[in-house]
Amino acid sequence: MILRTLVLLLSVLTCGGTISAQSDALEKQVIAALRGQVVTLKTFRKGGRVEFDAAGQIKNSGETGSWTIYSRFLVTKIELSDTRLRVGGPRMVHYRDRLQKKLVIARSDMNVDVDIDITKGANAADISAAIARVFAGAEGLAPHAPEYWRPYLEGKPEAPTCGPATTVRVGGNVMGSKLVKQVRPQYPEEAKSFRVQGVVVLQATITETGDIGRLVIAEPAGAGLDESAVEAVSKWKYTPTLLNGAPVCVVTTITVNYAFSG
Numbered sequence: 001m002i003l004r005t006l007v008l009l010l011s012v013l014t015c016g017g018t019i020s021a022q023s024d025a026l027e028k029q030v031i032a033a034l035r036g037q038v039v040t041l042k043t044f045r046k047g048g049r050v051e052f053d054a055a056g057q058i059k060n061s062g063e064t065g066s067w068t069i070y071s072r073f074l075v076t077k078i079e080l081s082d083t084r085l086r087v088g089g090p091r092m093v094h095y096r097d098r099l100q101k102k103l104v105i106a107r108s109d110m111n112v113d114v115d116i117d118i119t120k121g122a123n124a125a126d127i128s129a130a131i132a133r134v135f136a137g138a139e140g141l142a143p144h145a146p147e148y149w150r151p152y153l154e155g156k157p158e159a160p161t162c163g164p165a166t167t168v169r170v171g172g173n174v175m176g177s178k179l180v181k182q183v184r185p186q187y188p189e190e191a192k193s194f195r196v197q198g199v200v201v202l203q204a205t206i207t208e209t210g211d212i213g214r215l216v217i218a219e220p221a222g223a224g225l226d227e228s229a230v231e232a233v234s235k236w237k238y239t240p241t242l243l244n245g246a247p248v249c250v251v252t253t254i255t256v257n258y259a260f261s262g
Contacts, residue, residue: 044070056133088113095222160214162249181237188224196223
């Protein structure tokens with residue numbers, strides 16, 4: 001749906017000529033193409049307004065958040081002038097549905113306006129290119145999300161590996177690692193406000209020194225819980241796993257639970 005909408009918008013814009021303040025017909029076409037559609041930003045900036053220049057670079061300062069909260073929104077507002085395109089509406093939040101056992105999307109009460117600068121006198125092709133630099137297209141979300149999200153977003157689940165070495169299992173000549181430093185994940189305020197609880201399942205490597213190596217998300221909870229889990233777990237420390245007395249790298253599964261207390 002998202003990609004089809006953007007393709008439609010680009011085809012509409014490339015049919016036009018120079019944009020002027022009186023381009024009511026073109027504005028109506030853009031409104032018809034986008035209103036009521038869910039679009040995807042390449043940049044997951046928090047806040048009620050995100051401003052881009054014509055090159056697709058963010059102009060205003062702010063904090064970046066989770067794509068599960070800040071990447072998508074429902075278009076309910078569209079304004080086009082000779083110097084700016086504004087597209088806005090409520091953000092769409094992804095969270096794990098326990099019955100469907102997957103991330104689902106729901107409308108939130110958080111609104112965002114996205115402003116894209118348009119050079120005065122620009123033609124329709126220039127505007128089309130500016131839009132394509134701000135919104136995700138056929139490439140989807142994966143190239144714009146943190147690396148630990150990519151296997152999940154690409155639909156290619158993979159466990160991190162320690163290299164070509166044979167898989168190590170605890171027992172016999174193997175002495176398992178023990179967790180010696182555990183940083184407690186913070187419950188994101190957004191997830192609390194949305195009343196989202198859930199379980200984040202991570203696949204991780206524990207290096208020869210007992211540090212966390214590569215992390216990937218195996219089963220997400222959404223609503224910002226996953227980033228919180230990764231941030232905390234990446235700081236965990238284990239005693240080294242020993243094989244015949246020598247430290248080795250191992251792969252493990254880590255589960256982080258988020259639930260309201262009381």
